[in-house]
Amino acid sequence: MTVGSLPAAIKRTSALRRIPPLEEIRYRSERGDEGDVCAFELPDDASPITVEATSGRLMAIAPGDIFLATPGYRGATRSISGGIPAGGLVPGDHYWVLAASGVIGDLVDDSPLDEGYVGRVRYLGAVYRDDGKTLNIRQFAVTGSAGADRDAPVYLIVGTSGEVGKTTAGVATLRALRMKGHTTVIALKATGTCSVAEIASYQDFGAAQAFDCLDFGLPGTYPAGRKGLGQFVRNALDFCLSVPADAVVVECGGDLLGPAVPEFLTCLKARRSDLKIILAAADALGALGAKHALAKMGLAISLITGRCTDTPALRERTSALCGIPAINLLRSPDRKAGVAVLE
Numbered sequence: 001m002t003v004g005s006l007p008a009a010i011k012r013t014s015a016l017r018r019i020p021p022l023e024e025i026r027y028r029s030e031r032g033d034e035g036d037v038c039a040f041e042l043p044d045d046a047s048p049i050t051v052e053a054t055s056g057r058l059m060a061i062a063p064g065d066i067f068l069a070t071p072g073y074r075g076a077t078r079s080i081s082g083g084i085p086a087g088g089l090v091p092g093d094h095y096w097v098l099a100a101s102g103v104i105g106d107l108v109d110d111s112p113l114d115e116g117y118v119g120r121v122r123y124l125g126a127v128y129r130d131d132g133k134t135l136n137i138r139q140f141a142v143t144g145s146a147g148a149d150r151d152a153p154v155y156l157i158v159g160t161s162g163e164v165g166k167t168t169a170g171v172a173t174l175r176a177l178r179m180k181g182h183t184t185v186i187a188l189k190a191t192g193t194c195s196v197a198e199i200a201s202y203q204d205f206g207a208a209q210a211f212d213c214l215d216f217g218l219p220g221t222y223p224a225g226r227k228g229l230g231q232f233v234r235n236a237l238d239f240c241l242s243v244p245a246d247a248v249v250v251e252c253g254g255d256l257l258g259p260a261v262p263e264f265l266t267c268l269k270a271r272r273s274d275l276k277i278i279l280a281a282a283d284a285l286g287a288l289g290a291k292h293a294l295a296k297m298g299l300a301i302s303l304i305t306g307r308c309t310d311t312p313a314l315r316e317r318t319s320a321l322c323g324i325p326a327i328n329l330l331r332s333p334d335r336k337a338g339v340a341v342l343e
Contacts (some may be wrong), residue, residue, distance in 0.1 A: 002029040002091070002125065006039060011059060011067040013102020014052040014196045015219045018140040025068075027125040030134070031088035032071045035219060037135040038089070039124040040104060041066045049119035052100040056196035066124065069102030070137060071095075073222035074193055075259055078162040080118060081109040083223060089123045096120055099193045103219050141217035143235065145242040152186070152241065155276045156268065157251040158261070158294075160286035165306040165330070167198055169280045170251040171205050172305075172329035182246035184208045190236060191260045192253020193220040202249070211240060221253075221260035229260055233267045241271065256290055265297055275299065278329075280306035284318040291322050305329045 006025040016037060032038040042049065044064045051069075053059035061067055073083035082098045083105045089095060096107040100117040111118065127135045155173050159166040170187065177185050187202035187210040189195075194214035202210040213221050216236045221229070240248055250268070252261045256279075269275065277294070279301045281287035287304050294301060301324050309315045309328040319326040 012054050013069040014054050015070045015102040015194055016068055017054040018137060025127055027127045029091035029125040031090060032126050033088045034072050034084055035070055035137040037068055037127040038070060039066055040069055040121040041124055042119060042121050046119055050116040051102055052196055056200050069104050070219050071105055072103035072219040074098040074103055074220055075222040076162060080111040082107045091123055091125050094120050094122050101194050138217040142215050142239050145238040147242045149241045150244055152245045152248050154248045154250055154272045157278050158256040159280040160282055160290050161255045164282045165280040166251050167201055169278050169305045169329050170249050171201055173278060174202060174205050174207055174249050177247050178206045184245045186240055186243050186245045186248045188240045188250045190250050190252050190264050191221045224259035229263055233264050237267060276302045278303045278305060281308045283308050284321045287318050287322050303327060
């Protein structure tokens with residue numbers, strides 16, 4: 001088994017943001033599994049890539065750089081997909097950066113977009129602790145709750161697909177709640193892939209605390225039907241609903257039938273019978289389909305937003321077709337009207 005050491009100032013991707021600074025970084029050539037802190041090298045003949053650093057800033061990985069990231073899964077509908085091969089990553093083999101946060105695995109589906117983080121890297125080995133155990137992000141995850149459920153109202157953001165305005169709707173909802181005098185609002189990006197930039201959007205607009213799947217031990221909530229998902233969902237809700245707050249804004253990544261989303265909605269519905277659900281949709285027909293899908297889960301949409309509300313004609317058609325208020329939360333006059341609908 002090959003053993004090596006790395007400088008303490010080595011580049012780290014944001015999937016490792018909960019790992020504290022390490023004075024000495026040692027790695028060994030063992031197979032890497034989900035959440036393990038692992039060393040990778042961008043080959044000398046590769047093009048530079050851009051990833052998200054633990055601070056959230058964009059960070060360049062230059063050819064020849066060794067950096068720390070983690071094996072994981074991704075199943076994005078509008079970007080690349082991939083995951084960990086059976087048995088884990090093999091030292092010396094090449095894999096792909098699947099997300100800007102530093103999730104790495106085999107590439108299954110390429111992206112139609114020009115993603116600056118996509119690159120083929122060589123797996124060197126896993127970082128280990130002084131006691132010999134492999135370092136893993138789960139060892140630094142939030143566990144348990146901060147106390148009893150505080151019964152804060154929950155505003156749930158779901159969408160018909162990726163890139164339809166869910167985070168925009170979530171931030172607009174947060175701003176509206178703050179304008180109404182809610183001083184302490186908790187934000188949770190419940191499903192999808194971890195990202196500092198996305199939770200920072202909520203912090204920028206006044207969220208007292210913002211969390212995503214990484215805070216509860218997973219770099220992403222893929223693949224569908226994964227083991228241990230129920231415990232992950234319960235742990236995330238136990239904690240976020242027990243923090244003293246005036247309201248909780250929850251965003252589900254991807255579409256409402258994507259990996260982990262139905263399981264999360266079922267668990268949340270059991271804890272809140274009065275959910276306020278905001279749907280972000282690309283078009284009126286997508287909104288109508290989402291309405292029927294949620295109805296089968298026993299859930300009702302309170303407000304529709306997203307690209308299907310970009311023009312007065314689209315808003316009117318969406319609202320008439322679905323029988324639900326349709327408001328563009330990105331525009332200030334409409335945002336105030338949205339607050340009134342959600343009250």
